[in-house]
Amino acid sequence: MTILPHLLLTTLGVQALGLEGKDIVLAYTFGYGIDLVDHPIKLPLYIRKNGRRNEKNYHWRTPLQEPVALLWIVPLSLYLGTYVPAIFFTLHFFLDYMVSYEKRPIYPFSTYSTEGFLKRYSDTGKEIWTCIICAVLIALLVVMKK
Amino acid sequence: MGSGSDGILKLPIRFAHESLGMTPNQISVAGFVAGIAAAITVAAGHLLVGLILMALSQLIDGLDGGVARMYNLLSEKGQMYEVIFDRLNELAMFLALAFTGAVSYQMAVLAFVAVLLVTLVEPLSKFDPGFKRFMLYFGYLATVLFDVRGFQIAMHVIFLVNLAAFAAGTIIVDYRLQREIDAQAMIRREKELKLGMPQPPDDPPSFLSKLFS
Numbered sequence: 001m002t003i004l005p006h007l008l009l010t011t012l013g014v015q016a017l018g019l020e021g022k023d024i025v026l027a028y029t030f031g032y033g034i035d036l037v038d039h040p041i042k043l044p045l046y047i048r049k050n051g052r053r054n055e056k057n058y059h060w061r062t063p064l065q066e067p068v069a070l071l072w073i074v075p076l077s078l079y080l081g082t083y084v085p086a087i088f089f090t091l092h093f094f095l096d097y098m099v100s101y102e103k104r105p106i107y108p109f110s111t112y113s114t115e116g117f118l119k120r121y122s123d124t125g126k127e128i129w130t131c132i133i134c135a136v137l138i139a140l141l142v143v144m145k146k
Numbered sequence: 147m148g149s150g151s152d153g154i155l156k157l158p159i160r161f162a163h164e165s166l167g168m169t170p171n172q173i174s175v176a177g178f179v180a181g182i183a184a185a186i187t188v189a190a191g192h193l194l195v196g197l198i199l200m201a202l203s204q205l206i207d208g209l210d211g212g213v214a215r216m217y218n219l220l221s222e223k224g225q226m227y228e229v230i231f232d233r234l235n236e237l238a239m240f241l242a243l244a245f246t247g248a249v250s251y252q253m254a255v256l257a258f259v260a261v262l263l264v265t266l267v268e269p270l271s272k273f274d275p276g277f278k279r280f281m282l283y284f285g286y287l288a289t290v291l292f293d294v295r296g297f298q299i300a301m302h303v304i305f306l307v308n309l310a311a312f313a314a315g316t317i318i319v320d321y322r323l324q325r326e327i328d329a330q331a332m333i334r335r336e337k338e339l340k341l342g343m344p345q346p347p348d349d350p351p352s353f354l355s356k357l358f359s
Binding site: 041059 | 252256259260263266267270271305309312313316317319320321323324325327328331332349
């Protein structure tokens with residue numbers, strides 16, 4: 001999904017779990033920041049192939065934001081003594097798997113690919129509803145805390 | 147140890163195979179036994195002797211590959227045994243250090259898990275930064291010279307470096323696949339252009355490409 005649903009879901013998670021301090025940083029890093037690190041990795045390849053032209057369905061994703069990354073994120077969570085990286089990374093790829101472009105969940109250990117779930121609904125619709133639901137829940141939490 | 151060390155270890159390699167008549171697998175077993183003896187020695191509280199034995203085990207470990215390469219005795223089974231013995235030696239040494247209290251059990255297990263992850267991806271990525279038992283020598287030096295928990299620090303380094311290497315390894319493999327996919331697409335596009343075939347229309351410019359145009 002695009003930036004806004006990831007940011008809203010991460011914010012909702014932070015509010016709901018009452019995270020503080022370093023946990024908030026970890027939540028945003030693994031809930032959203034992972035996209036900022038992941039996508040530029042293939043930029044040199046994209047430019048070599050397309051120059052400045054737009055290729056809509058280019059496969060930007062790397063294993064850094066696929067479920068296979070849990071193999072290193074779970075030990076990292078244990079090392080840091082907090083479940084936050086594992087939980088928020090799972091939320092991140094859960095949102096990505098709701099939109100229908102090709103994903104390789106356990107590459108490089110398998111070439112199995114999928115287009116995710118809820119394929120019969122439009123991606124734009126799913127994004128809009130995700131944003132609305134997250135925004136409403138965030139507002140409710142803020143009101144309840146007051 | 148890889149083929150880079152074969153030159154330095156030429157004499158011991160010749161001695162092991164020609165004088166002692168040992169096969170690469172027998173040398174691997176000898177290195178494994180020395181590694182377990184090192185771990186037992188460390189667990190018994192004789193740290194320096196244990197590390198010397200560990201160094202001997204790593205030296206023997208460097209000979210099996212050298213003998214296999216020099217005498218054309220390479221085999222998949224032998225390479226598999228080498229990896230298994232190496233991992234078991236590392237596990238034994240990490241647990242031995244935890245038993246003596248030099249490192250926590252949690253760090254010993256986490257460091258070993260990170261090493262296992264690199265082992266999992268290395269056949270695909272061909273990327274392994276090392277930083278396994280070798281770090282323990284630095285841990286010992288730090289303990290002796292600076293009076294710190296050097297082995298615990300070494301375990302942290304082993305964990306973080308190997309975890310990062312695993313993540314990097316998965317990205318390396320994926321990057322190579324994407325490069326291959328793109329190369330095939332570019333070859334196909336050139337062929338189509340040469341044949342005068344109609345090209346698909348460009349996708350509409352994205353928000354970012356409009357921003358940077």
